[in-house]
Amino acid sequence: MNAASNLPVRAAGEAGPPPSRVVAVVGPPNSGKSTLFNRLTGLRQKVANFPGVTVEQHLGKLRIEDEAELDVIDLPGVYSLNPRSEDERVTLDVLMGRMEGVPRPDTILLILDVTNLGRHLVLAAPVLALGLPTLIVLNMADELERRGGDVQVEELARRLGAPVALISAASGEGYDTVLQFLRGRIGIPRPVELPALNDLPRCREWAARLGAEAKYLPPAPPVWTRRLDGLFLHPVAGPLVFLAVVVAVFQTIFSAAAPLMDLVDRAVGASGDLVGRLLPEGPLRSLVVEGIWGGVGSVLVFLPQILILFLFIGLLEDSGYLARAALIADRTMAKVGLQGKSFIPLLSAYACAVPAIMATRTIENKRDRIATILIAPFMTCSARLPVYTLIIAAFLPERPLLGPLLGTRAAALLGLYVLGFAAAVVTARVLKSSILKSERTPFVLEMPPYRRPTLRQVGLRLFDRSKVFLRRAGTVILAMSILLWGLAHVPTKNGKAPEIADSFAGTIGRTVEPLIEPLGFNWKIGIGLITSLAAREVIVGTLGTIYGIEGDDDGASLQAALRHDLTPAGAVALLVFFAFAMQCMSTIAVVRRETGGWTWPILQFTYMGVLAWVGAFVAFRLVTALLA
Amino acid sequence: MAEIEFHRSPAPDMPHTRPPATLLDLRKGEEAILDRIDLPDDVSLRLMELGFLPGSRVAASFRAPGGDPRVFRVDGTEVALRCETAARLHLRPLPKPDAASAT
Ligand SMILES: Nc1nc2c(ncn2[C@@H]2O[C@H](COP(=O)(O)OP(=O)(O)OP(=O)(O)O)[C@@H](O)[C@H]2O)c(=O)[nH]1
Ligand SMILES: [Mg+2]
Numbered sequence: 001m002n003a004a005s006n007l008p009v010r011a012a013g014e015a016g017p018p019p020s021r022v023v024a025v026v027g028p029p030n031s032g033k034s035t036l037f038n039r040l041t042g043l044r045q046k047v048a049n050f051p052g053v054t055v056e057q058h059l060g061k062l063r064i065e066d067e068a069e070l071d072v073i074d075l076p077g078v079y080s081l082n083p084r085s086e087d088e089r090v091t092l093d094v095l096m097g098r099m100e101g102v103p104r105p106d107t108i109l110l111i112l113d114v115t116n117l118g119r120h121l122v123l124a125a126p127v128l129a130l131g132l133p134t135l136i137v138l139n140m141a142d143e144l145e146r147r148g149g150d151v152q153v154e155e156l157a158r159r160l161g162a163p164v165a166l167i168s169a170a171s172g173e174g175y176d177t178v179l180q181f182l183r184g185r186i187g188i189p190r191p192v193e194l195p196a197l198n199d200l201p202r203c204r205e206w207a208a209r210l211g212a213e214a215k216y217l218p219p220a221p222p223v224w225t226r227r228l229d230g231l232f233l234h235p236v237a238g239p240l241v242f243l244a245v246v247v248a249v250f251q252t253i254f255s256a257a258a259p260l261m262d263l264v265d266r267a268v269g270a271s272g273d274l275v276g277r278l279l280p281e282g283p284l285r286s287l288v289v290e291g292i293w294g295g296v297g298s299v300l301v302f303l304p305q306i307l308i309l310f311l312f313i314g315l316l317e318d319s320g321y322l323a324r325a326a327l328i329a330d331r332t333m334a335k336v337g338l339q340g341k342s343f344i345p346l347l348s349a350y351a352c353a354v355p356a357i358m359a360t361r362t363i364e365n366k367r368d369r370i371a372t373i374l375i376a377p378f379m380t381c382s383a384r385l386p387v388y389t390l391i392i393a394a395f396l397p398e399r400p401l402l403g404p405l406l407g408t409r410a411a412a413l414l415g416l417y418v419l420g421f422a423a424a425v426v427t428a429r430v431l432k433s434s435i436l437k438s439e440r441t442p443f444v445l446e447m448p449p450y451r452r453p454t455l456r457q458v459g460l461r462l463f464d465r466s467k468v469f470l471r472r473a474g475t476v477i478l479a480m481s482i483l484l485w486g487l488a489h490v491p492t493k494n495g496k497a498p499e500i501a502d503s504f505a506g507t508i509g510r511t512v513e514p515l516i517e518p519l520g521f522n523w524k525i526g527i528g529l530i531t532s533l534a535a536r537e538v539i540v541g542t543l544g545t546i547y548g549i550e551g552d553d554d555g556a557s558l559q560a561a562l563r564h565d566l567t568p569a570g571a572v573a574l575l576v577f578f579a580f581a582m583q584c585m586s587t588i589a590v591v592r593r594e595t596g597g598w599t600w601p602i603l604q605f606t607y608m609g610v611l612a613w614v615g616a617f618v619a620f621r622l623v624t625a626l627l628a
Numbered sequence: 629m630a631e632i633e634f635h636r637s638p639a640p641d642m643p644h645t646r647p648p649a650t651l652l653d654l655r656k657g658e659e660a661i662l663d664r665i666d667l668p669d670d671v672s673l674r675l676m677e678l679g680f681l682p683g684s685r686v687a688a689s690f691r692a693p694g695g696d697p698r699v700f701r702v703d704g705t706e707v708a709l710r711c712e713t714a715a716r717l718h719l720r721p722l723p724k725p726d727a728a729s730a731t
Contacts, residue, residue, distance in 0.1 A: 079677040084670060116704040119679050200676050201683070218704060233690040233699075327692045327699070327708050334710070340697065442671050442713040446678060447699055447706040 022071045022103045023062070023182060024095060026127060027111035028120050029053075029077025030448050032139040036111055036169040036178070037074035044464060045074055046355075048317035049451050050344065052077065052362035055087040057094050057102055064183055071103055076361075081126040086361035086369070095130065107133050109178065114138035114151060114166065115219050115449075121207035124160060125194050133188065134162050135181040142168040149219030156214035161192035170454075225320075225449040232324050242328060249312045250410040250417075253305050254389070254398075260304035268297035283497075286549070287485050294548025295481025295541035296473050298558055302386035302537070303469055307462050309382055313351050314461045318453035322347060323445060330443055336425050337432030339363075339443040342372040346424065349379035350417075353587045357594055367438040371431045373591055374604050377582050378424035380417045383536040387578050388416055390540055394559035395571045419579050423611065477541045480531050484545050500549055519577065519616040520570030520624075532583045569623035573616040581612035647721045651700060651714040654688035662686050662702075663720040667713070679703025680717060 025033045025040075029051030038045055041060025046053055058074040075094055076087035083089040090099070097104025110127050112120035117138065128134055138144075138151065144166075157164040163186045167174030180186050195206040232238050272293035279285040316322050322344060330340030341363055349356035356376045363369040380388075392412050399408045432438075487505035489497045500506050501523070508530065509523030516526050524546055528539035540558075547561040566574065582588070582605050591601040648654050651662075662684050665672040672680075679702040680686065689699040689706055696711045709717075 079674070082673070084674060119703045119705065122677070200673070201681050204681055229690050229699075233692065235691075235693045238693050323708075327697060330692060330697050330708075330710065331694055334696075339710075340708070440712075442667070443697060443708065443710045444671075444674060444678065444713070445708045447708060 021068070021107075022073065022105045023107045023109060024073045024075060024105035025109050025111060026075055026091065026095070026123075027077060027137075027139075028079055028113065028123055029446070031077065031111045031113040031120065032169040033077065033111045034074050036109065036137065036139065036167075037072060039169060039172065039175060040072050040178070044460060047457065048322070049320040049448050050317065050323045051446050051448065052087065052344065052359070055358050055361040056090055057099065059102065062182070064179060070182060073102065073105060078123070080123065085364040090361075105132065107135075107182070109135050109137050109181075111137045111139050111169070113140050114144045115140050115147065115149065117151065117216050118208055118211050118218070119204075121210060122200070122203050124162070125203045125206065126197050128160070128162055128191075129194055129197060135178065135186070136160060136162050136164045137169075137178060138164060138166045139169050141166045141173055142171055144219050147219030147222065148217075150215065150217040151211075152215045156210060156216075158189050159192065159210050159213050161189050163188055222449040228450050229324070229447075232321065233327070238328065242325070245312075247406055247410075247414070249309070250414045251406055253308050253385075253413065254407065254410045257305040257308050261301050264303060265301045268293065268300055272297060283489070286489075287482070290548030290551065291481050291485030291545050292478065295484070295545040296477050298544030299386060299473050299477050299537050299541045300470075302389065302540070303466065305385055305389060306382050306469055307465060309385060310351065310462060310465045311458065313348075314458050315453050316347075318451065318457060320448045320450045323447050326445060327447070332425070334443075336429040337437075337440075338368055338371060338428055339441060340445060341443060342368060345372055346376060346379055349376045349381060352381050352383070353377045353379070353584065354590045357587070357590050360594070365438055365441040367432075367436040368441060370595060370600065371428055371436045373594060374431060374600065375424040375428050377584065377587050377604070377608065378420045378427065378580070380420045380579070381536075381584075383584065384416075384578055386537045386540045387532075388413055388575060390558065391562070391566075391571050391575055394562045395566075395568055416575060416579055419576070423580055427607075472535065472537075476535050477538055480534060480538050481541050481545050484527070484531060484542055485549070488546070488549055500546065505546075518620070519573045519613070520567055520620040521574065522565055524565055525570075525574065529577075529583075534583075534585055536578060536583050567624075568627060569620050572623045573620035576619040577612045577616040579612075580608055580615050582608040648719050650719060651686060651688070651698075651709070651717040652711055653719070654686070654700075656688050656691070659685055659687040660719040660722055663718045666716040666718060671713075675717070678707050679705060680707075686717075686719075 025037050027033045030049065030053070034045045034047045034054050037043070037058070037060060038047065040062045043058070043060045045058050054074060054076045056076065060072045060074070062070045062072050064070070073094060075091040078088045078091045081092055081095075083092045093099040094102050095105060108127060108130070110124060112123070114120075124136060136157070138153070144151070151166065153164045153166050163181060165174055165177035165181065167178065169175070177186070195202045197203065232241060272289055275293065276285060276289045279288060316325070325347060326340045326343040329343040333340055333343055342360070344362070345356045345359035348359055353376050356379070357373050360369045360372045360376070363372060389409075392409050396409055396412055400406075401408055401411055484505055487508070488500050488503045490504055491498065493502070497503075498506075501510070505527055506523060509527040512526040512530065513521075513523045516529065521529070524543070527546065528542045531542045532539035543562065544558055547558060550561075562571075588601045588605060591604060592598055595601070648658065648660055654660060662680055662682055664682055665675055665680060667675070681703075684703055687701040689701045691698045692708075697708045698711065698714060699706050699708050700714070
């Protein structure tokens with residue numbers, strides 16, 4: 001559409017734009033679009049320091065006093081209007097009004113990183129050629145100033161034929177100009193002739209000329225970024241630092257989280273007792289105390305651990321280290337036929353596979369993208385964390401391995417993460433040398449400068465994470481706990497609740513028992529495996545409910561109860577099972593959506609299920625033999 | 629695996645016998661001018677959008693441990709490329725022999 005015309009025609013200049021209704025936030029990757037979008041709408045879209053964070057459009061509302069409400073659309077970053085990947089296509093489709101359910105934008109905020117103005121201005125040519133009222137937002141003013149750069153905004157506006165604002169989306173400096181523009185209070189300079197859009201060198205020259213005319217003084221190179229890269233990409237120190245960080249994460253998940261978990265545990269226990277005393281003896285009390293408190297409560301305990309995990313992931317993402325990790329991992333990825341870009345979604349799969357699968361949109365090659373989607377659920381997501389730590393803590397005594405730096409439990413957890421990663425890598429290798437074979441696509445990744453993560457940003461992330469976690473506890477896990485409690489109390493025998501083994505729940509568990517007996521699991525674990533098809537951590541809640549109902553000896557912890565039902569070999573088998581199985585409805589749904597059909601999710605579910613069974617079987621036999 | 633062939637870069641401590649022919653030959657800190665990109669259109673367009681325009685200055689920067697991929701400094705940013713790609717970006721020598729010190 002744009003590459004054909006040599007002299008793009010723009011709408012004739014008017015005194016001011018008509019009051020805008022739908023504002024699109026456009027710009028190159030990592031220029032601060034989502035940061036500005038969040039400021040405009042008060043929403044909290046994901047912001048992080050690497051290119052390709054936003055992969056689909058997000059709508060928000062902006063209300064300016066005495067004006068109508070505006071729709072604001074946050075978009076994936078683009079280098080040009082010639083899309084090459086799924087996320088870039090989204091931006092073009094929205095701009096052209098071709099995206100279903102998204103109104104066609106009539107105003108554009110073009111966000112450019114002013115610390116690299118020359119190259120970013122190139123995008124102004126195709127965007128201005130769209131002929132919509134456009135404000136050129138030069139973002140990162142704070143960084144420009146700190147590193148001693150400068151630009152004359154009015155001059156740039158005149159030469160560009162579009163209004164220009166110099167702002168810092170992060171701190172809010174200069175933000176008023178953006179609002180003024182959206183109110184239609186900023187005069188638009190006379191449009192100028194744009195360079196031929198299909199001639200990239202000419203466009204770049206045009207941008208350079210504009211920069212020179214606006215007296216653009218590029219900032220000094222980021223000294224700290226070079227220093228840090230000198231360390232993190234050092235041939236010896238780099239991998240060591242990487243390893244040290246990983247070990248630190250796992251150790252803190254166990255040691256630092258423990259007191260907090262105790263606290264939550266005691267709060268859950270005390271509130272359960274209190275509620276129990278307030279309610280009269282009977283089915284309602286049983287439902288509330290054993291079903292709900294036992295189920296939801298036993299999952300809640302893991303909130304501190306999950307927050308620690310997210311704290312580390314947040315620091316990696318906000319600082320810019322993630323792009324370096326992708327660089328370091330590229331060789332491994334190349335060996336299995338993928339590229340370093342696949343590594344970024346895989347890393348975010350440590351939080352959750354769902355956003356990770358969305359993030360594969362940045363991978364240009366379709367087959368690489370599908371392969372990455374298929375292996376993402378092998379990465380140890382945060383929902384596995386409660387299951388892993390519960391079983392590890394129940395069966396493995398804590399002993400120091402590397403002094404206070406690494407204990408047995410953290411090492412076991414680390415091992416499970418490695419196991420998941422290995423499964424992913426081997427699967428990728430198989431896929432890429434068979435059904436998903438493709439030409440090698442070049443790995444091209446822009447390295448962002450390091451940025452200091454702000455307390456506010458990290459804090460908000462943790463807050464949002466807690467909300468997500470609590471919402472899950474309050475919906476999926478609560479519903480499953482109540483359902484299970486119900487199934488465990490019917491059919492009644494002589495008006496009395498049955499033994500749990502004879503209840504419907506027990507019957508279901510005993511029906512699947514033959515299938516899982518070779519893995520060392522009994523019918524109670526079987527019930528947990530079934531309920532955890534909804535989401536992995538549900539098994540913890542389920543076991544909590546079952547043991548709560550059984551509960552002859554109160555005070556016996558979940559861990560102690562678990563030791564009755566599982567041999568050490570069975571525990572290892574259960575860990576392996578959870579490492580491989582695809583027990584997550586949301587993941588299945590998002591794979592179906594992103595691959596456009598049921599073929600891939602069904603294949604993936606079956607493959608992972610078979611692998612989980614076989615892996616658990618082998619583990620059970622092996623450990624049984626070893627311990628005999 | 630059918631890999632794209634590229635010639636090896638000289639050992640880091642050996643002096644150049646010839647001027648660097650491709651990005652792969654650049655040693656850390658060394659700078660040269662890009663002449664042409666020998667890659668399919670869509671890839672070279674993406675590289676050009678990132679700043680790898682013929683005639684622009686490119687400097688070699690850090691490398692991943694193991695030497696592949698490598699980071700190049702071009703047009704105000706740093707971009708990582710695999711060696712097999714870097715070998716397809718051909719260089720022309722700097723106009724003046726001592727211009728390399730200016731960055
Ligand atoms: N110093 C500084 N950093 C900023 C500013 N605005 C955004 N950032 C940082 O720049 C990085 C990228 O911000 P995002 O808002 O995620 O950028 P984006 O354009 O949405 O990125 P994509 O979605 O990947 O295209 C983050 O680390 C932000 O904290 C600013 O005004 N000053
Ligand atoms: Mg974004």
